[in-house]
Amino acid sequence: MQCRLDGQVAVVTGGSSGLGRGIALLFAEAGASVVVNYHSGAEAAAEVVRQIEAAGGRAIAVGADVSQQAEVDAMFGRAIEAFGGVDVVVANSGIQKDAAVADMTLDQWRQVIDTNLTGQFLCAQAAVRQFRRQGERGASRALGKIVHMSSVHEVIPWAGHVNYAASKGGVMMLMKTLAQEVAPERIRVNSIAPGAIRTNINKAATEGAAAEQLLKLIPYKRIGAAEDVARAALFLASDMADYITGATLFVDGGMTLYPGFEDNG
Numbered sequence: 673m674q675c676r677l678d679g680q681v682a683v684v685t686g687g688s689s690g691l692g693r694g695i696a697l698l699f700a701e702a703g704a705s706v707v708v709n710y711h712s713g714a715e716a717a718a719e720v721v722r723q724i725e726a727a728g729g730r731a732i733a734v735g736a737d738v739s740q741q742a743e744v745d746a747m748f749g750r751a752i753e754a755f756g757g758v759d760v761v762v763a764n765s766g767i768q769k770d771a772a773v774a775d776m777t778l779d780q781w782r783q784v785i786d787t788n789l790t791g792q793f794l795c796a797q798a799a800v801r802q803f804r805r806q807g808e809r810g811a812s813r814a815l816g817k818i819v820h821m822s823s824v825h826e827v828i829p830w831a832g833h834v835n836y837a838a839s840k841g842g843v844m845m846l847m848k849t850l851a852q853e854v855a856p857e858r859i860r861v862n863s864i865a866p867g868a869i870r871t872n873i874n875k876a877a878t879e880g881a882a883a884e885q886l887l888k889l890i891p892y893k894r895i896g897a898a899e900d901v902a903r904a905a906l907f908l909a910s911d912m913a914d915y916i917t918g919a920t921l922f923v924d925g926g927m928t929l930y931p932g933f934e935d936n937g
């Protein structure tokens with residue numbers, strides 16, 4: 673058996689850049705029709721669609737702010753109109769608005785929680801409702817699959833990023849609770865927790881001298897690439913992972929292995 677998504681429809685939020693873009697491209701290569709969601713990057717999303725179509729795949733770009741229920745519902749509506757249903761949802765969109773706790777504005781707190789946690793809740797909720805509505809579609813063993821994009825900061829505290837770490841800690845329990853609730857319906861829900869992957873969200877930390885510092889936190893001594901995360905997402909979305917639900921798959925080169933203890937013998 674291979675990791676394939678033939679005949680399936682995948683919605684990838686934040687699919688115009690970084691990890692979402694990598695996932696959209698790999699899912700299309702694996703046979704899925706892909707809804708490439710974007711927030712601000714309309715042209716970048718159109719380029720992802722062009723790339724998928726040029727390779728013989730099917731995709732559409734759909735703008736939606738994942739923190740707004742009406743926009744999430746409209747995005748699912750567009751997916752169903754274009755492709756007839758939804759089999760996989762990758763709730764990937766996320767932002768950072770960093771500040772020391774005493775300096776953080778309520779707006780910085782709310783923006784991150786709204787996008788990273790409420791946005792993932794709204795997409796998962798819309799997915800469960802759609803999976804139930806459409807019933808068995810036959811292309812997968814599960815009735816539907818949800819993959820949340822968490823972070824190593826669902827378990828590693830992160831000074832100066834309390835909004836972000838709280839949002840990802842929230843995603844962990846959102847995913848597990850949801851997985852428990854819908855497992856009897858054969859809906860699988862899992863998370864990916866990336867470590868340091870080179871994308872727009874962490875450009876400053878992954879280039880030049882900062883990259884050297886970062887490598888000290890990565891036992892595997894390599895900063896990750898979007899493809900590393902995309903392959904994990906494809907595995908979790910495919911029937912290869914059919915008995916896996918409620919799990920967080922860490923894609924972090926060992927960042928969660930307490931690297932400070934390496935030479936502390």
Ligand code: NAD
Pocket residue numbers: 685686687688689690691692710711712713736737738739764765766767787791821822823824865866867868869870871872873874
């Ligand atoms: P990125 O900035 O390239 O991607 C974030 C995406 O989210 C963008 O496409 C952006 O347009 C979209 N987005 C932002 N607000 C949105 C909204 N309100 N509605 C819809 N879309 C919105 O960065 P990335 O690294 O690809 O991040 C993707 C996910 O991976 C995020 O959830 C992030 O927290 C997580 N993550 C990334 C890393 C890393 O090292 N890159 C590590 C851990 C977790």
